[in-house]
Amino acid sequence: MILSTLSEYINSNAPMSNIPALLGLHHSNPLGLPPIAIPIFLLVLAVAMRVIYFVIYKQERRQLYPLLYTLWWVALAATYYYCFSGDLPLFEDTDLHRKEVCVGWFCQRQVVGTGWSLLGVALLSYTAYSMFNVLLHVIAHQSDRMGLKEKEWREWNWIIIVMLVGVSAAGIADSFAPITGVWIMIAYHVVMFLMVVAKLVVDTRRTHLFHRCLFSAFCFVVAFEAITMLAIECIEGYIYLFIPIVGLFISADARYKKREGSGKWGKLDKK
Numbered sequence: 001m002i003l004s005t006l007s008e009y010i011n012s013n014a015p016m017s018n019i020p021a022l023l024g025l026h027h028s029n030p031l032g033l034p035p036i037a038i039p040i041f042l043l044v045l046a047v048a049m050r051v052i053y054f055v056i057y058k059q060e061r062r063q064l065y066p067l068l069y070t071l072w073w074v075a076l077a078a079t080y081y082y083c084f085s086g087d088l089p090l091f092e093d094t095d096l097h098r099k100e101v102c103v104g105w106f107c108q109r110q111v112v113g114t115g116w117s118l119l120g121v122a123l124l125s126y127t128a129y130s131m132f133n134v135l136l137h138v139i140a141h142q143s144d145r146m147g148l149k150e151k152e153w154r155e156w157n158w159i160i161i162v163m164l165v166g167v168s169a170a171g172i173a174d175s176f177a178p179i180t181g182v183w184i185m186i187a188y189h190v191v192m193f194l195m196v197v198a199k200l201v202v203d204t205r206r207t208h209l210f211h212r213c214l215f216s217a218f219c220f221v222v223a224f225e226a227i228t229m230l231a232i233e234c235i236e237g238y239i240y241l242f243i244p245i246v247g248l249f250i251s252a253d254a255r256y257k258k259r260e261g262s263g264k265w266g267k268l269d270k271k
Contacts, residue, residue: 072138076226139153145212152206
């Protein structure tokens with residue numbers, strides 16, 4: 001019954017393969033911000049987080065963690081506000097023969113021209129990449145505080161792989177078969193949520209710290225959904241750039257401190 005209703009909705013609406021379009025939950029921008037304001041704000045936050053991220057590791061300034069977490073949550077809130085805004089510029093979907101709200105309008109050469117769209121893709125990719133790096137670090141930091149070993153933290157990589165493959169497939173499919181792109185997005189989200197729940201259960205059994213494990217799982221899901229919405233727009237802007245864009249995300253790294261208070265940091269070995 002549910003699958004039948006969902007199938008009818010997808011086939012009748014054929015939404016773009018992004019969360020806001022799929023859910024149809026757009027707001028009217030109550031703050032009255034110009035469309036370009038929040039993307040610029042996110043870029044500034046991305047640069048600031050990268051600087052703080054660098055200082056924490058190079059100078060072991062652990063007192064900067066509260067600032068990093070604050071900027072990270074502000075960036076996530078701004079991303080959700082922007083992506084669910086209903087008064088963004090429209091994009092003419094040639095496959096569906098209608099105009100739709102476009103989160104990544106500044107990545108579309110039909111909207112802003114080739115030069116600005118290439119710059120938009122580059123800056124949005126950097127923003128999403130920076131947020132992804134901070135996400136990895138937040139999860140590593142939380143894992144360390146719970147006493148998890150580095151190899152146990154590395155288990156998150158499997159969930160990340162599923163998400164990256166899913167985002168890539170959905171972004172590509174949406175350019176050629178929008179309905180297929182939506183089904184791919186739904187499928188990888190179901191798999192991802194099941195994997196997160198499994199990770200939550202396993203970590204809780206290891207640490208007996210349910211609330212902290214739940215917080216880490218919550219951080220991961222909320223952050224990765226925000227990053228996913230931005231990453232799909234990077235891919236959709238220039239579909240032929242999806243390989244280097246996804247490669248950029250795969251190259252993201254984090255550092256895992258052996259134990260908090262030890263003063264020694266070790267770089268995460270992705271194997």
